[in-house]
Amino acid sequence: MKIAILGAGNMGLSFSKSFLKYELIKPENLHLITRNQSKFSKISEDFPKSKISTFDEVTELNADLIIIAVKPQDFKHVAENIKFKLRETQMVLSIMAGIKIERIQQLLDHPLVVRAMPNSPTLLGMGITGYTSAQGISFSQLINIERLLNSTGRSVYLENEELLDGVTALSGSGPAYFYYIIDAMIKAGTEMGIDENLSKLFVTQTMLGAYHLINNSDKNLEALIQDVASKGGTTEAALKTFNENNLKEILKTGILNAEKRAKELNG
Ligand SMILES: NC(=O)c1ccc[n+]([C@@H]2O[C@H](COP(=O)([O-])OP(=O)(O)OC[C@H]3O[C@@H](n4cnc5c(N)ncnc54)[C@H](OP(=O)(O)O)[C@@H]3O)[C@@H](O)[C@H]2O)c1
Numbered sequence: 001m002k003i004a005i006l007g008a009g010n011m012g013l014s015f016s017k018s019f020l021k022y023e024l025i026k027p028e029n030l031h032l033i034t035r036n037q038s039k040f041s042k043i044s045e046d047f048p049k050s051k052i053s054t055f056d057e058v059t060e061l062n063a064d065l066i067i068i069a070v071k072p073q074d075f076k077h078v079a080e081n082i083k084f085k086l087r088e089t090q091m092v093l094s095i096m097a098g099i100k101i102e103r104i105q106q107l108l109d110h111p112l113v114v115r116a117m118p119n120s121p122t123l124l125g126m127g128i129t130g131y132t133s134a135q136g137i138s139f140s141q142l143i144n145i146e147r148l149l150n151s152t153g154r155s156v157y158l159e160n161e162e163l164l165d166g167v168t169a170l171s172g173s174g175p176a177y178f179y180y181i182i183d184a185m186i187k188a189g190t191e192m193g194i195d196e197n198l199s200k201l202f203v204t205q206t207m208l209g210a211y212h213l214i215n216n217s218d219k220n221l222e223a224l225i226q227d228v229a230s231k232g233g234t235t236e237a238a239l240k241t242f243n244e245n246n247l248k249e250i251l252k253t254g255i256l257n258a259e260k261r262a263k264e265l266n267g
Helices: 010-021 037-046 072-081 101-108 120-124 139-150 163-172 174-191 196-216 221-228 234-244 247-265
Strands: 003-006 030-034 051-054 065-068 091-094 113-117 127-133 153-157
Touching: 003 010, 010 030, 010 037, 010 120, 030 037, 037 051, 065 139, 072 101, 091 101, 091 139, 101 113, 113 139, 113 163, 120 127, 127 139, 127 163, 139 153, 163 174, 163 247, 174 196, 174 247, 196 221, 221 234, 234 247
Parallel strands: 003 030, 003 065, 030 051, 065 091, 091 113, 127 153
Antiparallel strands: 113 127
């Protein structure tokens, strides 16, 4: 299998690394496409055997799968300026937030489109990707794509494309929400006199432990909270402030706004 990555940025390169790590393709069958030459030397350090081109110099693309990993805002320009002709059998996998399959098909004048929404932990093989596909894509073609996605973490097929905007808002953007909360916790630690690096250790290890308790317990989240929050205790004092300030609602509203933004990006 030959794969081209159109937009060799953070995500495009994370995906490429995972494919090579699990030997899903040979490095010489990977073609990385950038906007300009400025990133060539950096990219070739990590991908010495792969082909690297600028977008403008690609007049023919000999790949079975083309992964579109440019920013959603750049896609229209890309689609309108492609110099190569997509062949009937070539598959397109978009990982762009928000842009619907139908729009990708229209702008590229090509039917075989799979749309996926990964997240940044794909870099470590710990991502989660929701994906869906256009009509006319065979089961075996989808299985091939799922195998590639699984090298970056877990993947979940969704029948309903509309839900991908929710996935974008939940897990696509999700790592940033956790970083945001963790940052607040670390800052609270330093304000209480704990060294920043120690505070970070206490917080991140707590996050890891909480994750495993969620996954290994029969209790629901409310019961897990109650386990920590004894009456009149410290956790209860913190939760009281959170509740009085509607923190849960604020977080939910933020996430729903992320979904709204994903819908706007189809624009
Ligand atoms: N980051 C995430 O956590 C995440 C999660 C899920 C989905 N996504 C999606 O993944 C896509 C890429 O995100 P990213 O974070 O990897 O962004 P990024 O690092 O900016 O990567 C996009 C790359 O595309 C390149 N590019 C722009 N126009 C191009 C063209 N005409 N030809 C070839 N390359 C071109 C950019 O080049 P320049 O550097 O020169 O601009 C950049 O290297 C986005 O559509 C985003 O919605 C990202």
